[in-house]
Amino acid sequence: MQNIIIGTAGHIDHGKTTLIKAITGKETDRLKEEKERGISIDLGFTYFDLPSGRRAGIVDVPGHEKFIKNMLAGVGGIDIVVLVVAADEGFMPQTQEHLNILSLLEVKKGIIALTKSDMVDEEWLEMVIEETKEQVKGTFLENTPIIPISSTKKIGIDELIEHIDQITVQVEERDKKVPFRLPIDRVFSITGFGTVVTGTLIEGTLQEGESIMLYPSQKETKVRNLQVHDKNVEKAEAGQRVAVNLSNFKKEQINRGDVLAKVDSLNTSMMIDVKLRLLSDSPFPIKNRERVRIYHGTSEILGRVVLLEQDELMPGQEGYAQLRLENQITAKTLDHFILRFYSPMVTIGGGIVLDTQPPKRKRFKEEVIGELKLKEQGESGEILKQFLKTYSKDFLTKEEIIKRIGLPSEELERIISSLASKDEIIQIAVGNMNYIFHPDFIHELGSKMRKYLQEFHNIQPLKSGVFKEEIRSRFFGEQKSKVIDELLGFLEEKEVIKIKEGIIALKEFNIRLTDSQKSIAEEIKEKFKKDGLTPPKPEEIWKDKGKTIEQYKQVFEALVEWEILVKVTEEIYIHKDIYDQIIVQLKKHFENYENIDVATFRDLAGTSRKYAIALLENFDQKKITKRLGDIRVMRK
Template sequence: MIVGTAGHIDHGKSALVKALTGVETDRLKEEKARGISIDLGFAYSPRADGQVLGFVDVPGHERFVRNMLAGASGIDLVLLVVAADDGPMPQTREHLAIVDLLGVRRGLVALTKTDLVDAARLAEAESEVVALLGGTGLEGADILPVSAVTGDGVAALSEKLDALRAQTRERPAEGRFRLAVDRCFTLQGAGTVVTGAVRDGVVRVGDPVIVSPSGLTARVRAIHAQNRAAEEGRPGERCALNLAGPGVAKDAIRRGDVVCAAELHAPTERIDVSLRLLSGEPRPMATWTPARLHHGAAEIAARVVPLDGDHIAPGAEVRAQLVLEQPLAAAALDRFVLRDTSGQRTVAGGRILDLRAPARRRRSPERLAQLAALAKDDPAEAVAELLAVPPGTVDLDGFARDRNLGPGAAARLAETLDLVRLAGPRGAAAVVTRDVWDAFAADLAARLAVFHADSPDLQGVGAERLRLMVEPRLAAPAFLGALARLQREGAIAVDGAWVRRPEHTARLAPADEALWAEIGPRLGGATRFRPPRVRDLAHELGEDEADIRRALKLVSRLGQADEIAHDHFFPREVTSELVEVACAAAAADPRGVLTAAAFRDRLDNGRKVAIQILEFFDRHGVTIRRGDERRINSRRRDLFRRAPVTEQEA
C-alpha cells in the first residue's frame, strides 16, 4: 500500500513520517536549511508480515502544491495531517480538495502536535476536522491524535495503517504496464533510473518499454519495488526502474512522462472530460479560460471549452474539452486537477472521458451522446451505448487501448456483445452491432442491383459514391472494412475503385471488343505517357474517327481507360501510374507542392500534355489547385488506383 501525506506547511508531515518509518524524507539541502519540504520525499517501512508500506511525503507550502500533485498520483490512502494547535489551514483545505478531485476515498487524519495543546483545544481541533471532512470523500475518516516529539499515538497510528493495509485489495493487473515518472536521476554504476507508482499492469526485468509522450524506447535493466530489488513491479507499488537504450539519459526523461508498454503510446493534445468547478470559485469559468492541467506527475498548460453551455458555474459538474499546449500520455477515466495559471489555487478537477476529442462539432447532440456513453465505467456498457448513437461504429481496438483494458480485451468485448468486426486499412478495425450489419449488407445489395439494372454497361459503382448511397452510412474507414468483409463472403466483387455484384459483368459489343483489342496496345508501352489521339488512331487503323471515339468512350465507362483531354485517352493502369508520379513529385518538394515543371520532367513529356493531365486531376479532386500551386488530396489520391479499394489507405 502507498500512503500519501497531505496538509498545511509546518503541520508535521515529514516529522510524522520519520516517526513512523525512521526515515528523514527531506533530502534536499534547501529543505534541511529552511525546515520545510520543497519536493517529494519517500520512505518505506517493512512490516511484520514481510510486506512494505510506502510513504510519499509532499510539501505543504502553497508555492509547491504542483509538487504535491505529482506525489498524490497513484496513492492508495491519504494521511491528512492537521496540527492540533492551528487546526485546518488554507493548504489543508486545498490538499483535501485535491485528493477529493483525484478520487481518493480512503484516508486517515493525524491530529499532530498534541503535546502543545490541552484537552479542550484537542477536542476543538477534532471538531474542526470533522466539519472540514463533511461532504468529501474522507467524510467519517478516523482521526488519531499523535505527537512526533513524544511518540504519543504513533504506535496506534501505525497499527491502524496496518489494519487498512490488510483491507486493501490487490489492484488488478490485466492492463498493460504504465508508470508515471515523478523522479529521474543517474545512479553511478547503473545509469538512468526513474521512479513512480505503477498505475497499471506488470513490468518485468528485460521488458521493452517506451517513454511517452516523447516516444523514447528503452529496456528495463533492473527493478526496485517498494525499495527492494525485485524481478517485477505491480500496481500499488512504488518502483524504481533502471532503464537502458539509445538516447536514454537523465535529460531525456522528465517528471510527468509515462513509462509504459509500447501499445499504450498514443499521446494526445485534446481531451474531453467530466469537470467539476470547485464551489469556492468566485466566478464562472468561461470558454477558453487558461489553466494548468495536472495529470499524474505532468503539468501542462490548457484551455477549457465548456460543452454543456457557454460557461461553468461554481460547484457545477459538466462536460468540457481541454485543449493542451503539449502532448499528454494518459488513459481514459484517469483523474486530473486544474489549477489557475498563476499556480496560486486549485480551481477544478475531474475525469478524462475521451483522449481523441474532435476539434469540430464538439457540442453536437451526437457528440454529447457519445460522451454520455464514454462516461460509463463498465467497458461493455460503454461500447453498447456508443453503438446505439451516431455514427453507430466503434474503433474497438482504440477504445481498448485508451482504457488500457489489456491484451485480448477487444476480442472479448466483440464476442460478449456479438459485434461484427470490419477490418479496414492498415489493420484498423471498427465494429457494428449485428442488426446494423444486416441492414447495411441488405441495403448495399439492393443499391447495387438497382444500379446494374439502370446501367448494365457500367463496370460498377465508385466506392465513395456507394458509401453515400447506403444506409446506415458508415465512416470511410469502416466502409472499406465492410467492403472487405462482403468481398470475403462473396457478396460483392471489387475491381479497382469499382464495386459490383459478383454476377454482374459489363461487356463491350463484339465489334467494339475487337476494336479495343487493336487500340489498347497502341496506348501503352514506352509512349504510354503521350499516347496517340483519336484522329491518329483512326489513321493508323484505317477506321472512322467516330467509331474509334465511340469505342474509347465505352471503354472509359467500363473503367478501363480515362479521357484525360478531348480525344486523348489513357489506359486506367497508366492513369494510376500518373497519380503515383504526381505524388512522388509532390513528396520531393519541401513544401509538398506539385508543380507542372516537376511533373513534366518526371514524365519526360511535353508541357502541354503534362498540364492537361494535371487539369484532369484537378477536375476529379486528385489535386487541389491554389493559383499556380497544386497539392495532393489524400482523400482522392486512390481514385484511379489499380489495387482494390478495400486495400487502400484511409
C-alpha cells in the same frame, strides 16, 4: 501480498515529515534547502513494515502553497492518505486545498493524524477535533479516526500504525494484468549506472530486461535494473514504489511528468474529452476557453477549457468539456486530473478523462453530449459500440482500441466476442490482427460503393466494372491494402459487390448489348478481322458516325475489355483470332530456327515493318519472345 502506498497531506509546518520519521526512523527531506529551512519543498519517499507484514511505500508531500505542483505529482498513486492537522493551529487553508485535491482524485481511504497534541491542553484538543470533524464532513474522511499524535514523544504512533494496518485490508487491489504504467516523479543519474527514474507503478507488472517506452516522446528503451524499497528485484507490481535504471537515456532527456509504459500501449494527444467538476468553494467560475493548469499523473500541462454545454461553469457545477492542450498528454480513459487556475494559481476543480483522442468538438451538440454521457456512465458494451460508431473510419485494430477506450484487454475480448456473435460489431481478420467495425459504418460504406458503381454502370454499361485500385483510392485513402482486400471480400460475401480479376461491379450487374449495339459490335469485329495485320486506327471506326459516335466508342472499348480485340499499342488493335494465328506461325518458325529478325517476321506475318515491330515489342512484353540486340528468341 497486496502492495500499499501511503501519502501524507496537510498544511506547511504541521509535522508531516517529522511524523514519517517517527513511524519509519527515516528522513524524507533530501534537499539541502529543505534541511536548512526546515520545510519540505519536493516529494520525499520511504517505506516501513506494518504489523501484518505488509511493506508500505510512503510519499511525503510538501505543504506550502507554492509547492502544490510538487504535491500533485505525488498524490496520484496513493492508496491511503494520512491527513496531518497540527493541534496548535487546526484546519488551515492548505489543509483544505489538499483535502479538495484528494477528493477530486477520488482517494477512498484515509486517516487523520492530529500532530503536536502534546503542545495543547485537553479542552483545546477537543475543540480542534470537533473543528476537524466539521471540516471533513461530506468527504471520504467523514467517519475516519482522528488520532492525537506527538511525533517527538512517540505518543499515538503505535495506534496510528495499527489503524493504517486495519485500513490496508479494505484497499482495492490494483490491476496487475493490464500493461504496466509508471508516471515518473523523479529523475537522477548514478555514476556507473546511468539514468534512474522513480515513480509509483499504478497498474500492471514490470520486469527486469523488458523493452519499454517513454511517453510522450515514444522512444523505446530497456530496463537495466529494478529496485523496490532499495532492493534489487526481477519484477515490480502495481502498488509499489519503483526505481528503474534505463538504458540509452540521458537524464536531460526525461522529465517529471513523462510516463514509462509497455511499448505501444498508450496514446498521446493534444486534446482530451473530460467530465469537469468545479469545487463548491472555488473562488472562480470557469469561462469557455479559460486558460488553466492541468495536473494529470505527475505532469503539469497548460491548456484551455472548451465548455461543451454552457458558457460558464459555476462553483459546485459539473459539465462536459474538451481540454485543448499546449503540450502532449499521455492519459487513459477514466484517469483523474486536477484543474488549477492559470493565475492566480488556486485549485478550482478536476474530473475524469472520457476520450484520449477525440476529434475537435463543436459546442452545444446533443449527439456529442450523448456520446460523452455514455462514456461516463454506460455499460462497457455500449461504450464500445458508441466508440466504434465514431471511430470505425480510422480502421482500428483491437490493440489500438484497448489504448483508446481504456478497457482491460480481457474484458474487451469478452465484449467483442459477445457483440460479434449478435452481429452488433464486425470483425475483419488480417493475419494475426483483428480490425473492429460498427455495422453502420460497413452498411454506409456498402451504400456509397453501390451508388458509385451504379452511376458507373449507367455511364459505362459495356464495361464490366471499376478497377479495384480506383475503389481503394476513392473509398479508403491511405489505409493498408490487406485490410481493404478483406473488407471488400466481406462486402462480396454479403452480396453487395462482385470482384473478378481485379474488377469490381454490382453483384447483380451483367453486360447486355442492345440490338443496335450488337450490330455495331459485329461491324467492328468484321472490319478488324478483314483487315488482319493492317488494322484501322480506333478513331477511323467511329469517324462520321454522327449521333452514334458514343455507342461506337463504348462498343469498341468493350470488345477490347472482353479481349476480342487485342491492344498492341495505343494506336494498334488486332482481332484476337488474327493475333493468335500469328503467334502459332511464330512458334512454328522457332521449331526450325533459333531466332528471328524484324524483316523475317514482317515477311512471315505479311505486314509492314511498322506493325511487325509493334507486334514483336508486344510479344516481348508478354514474355513470348526475348530481344537480343536485333533479333528475338523464343522464351522457354
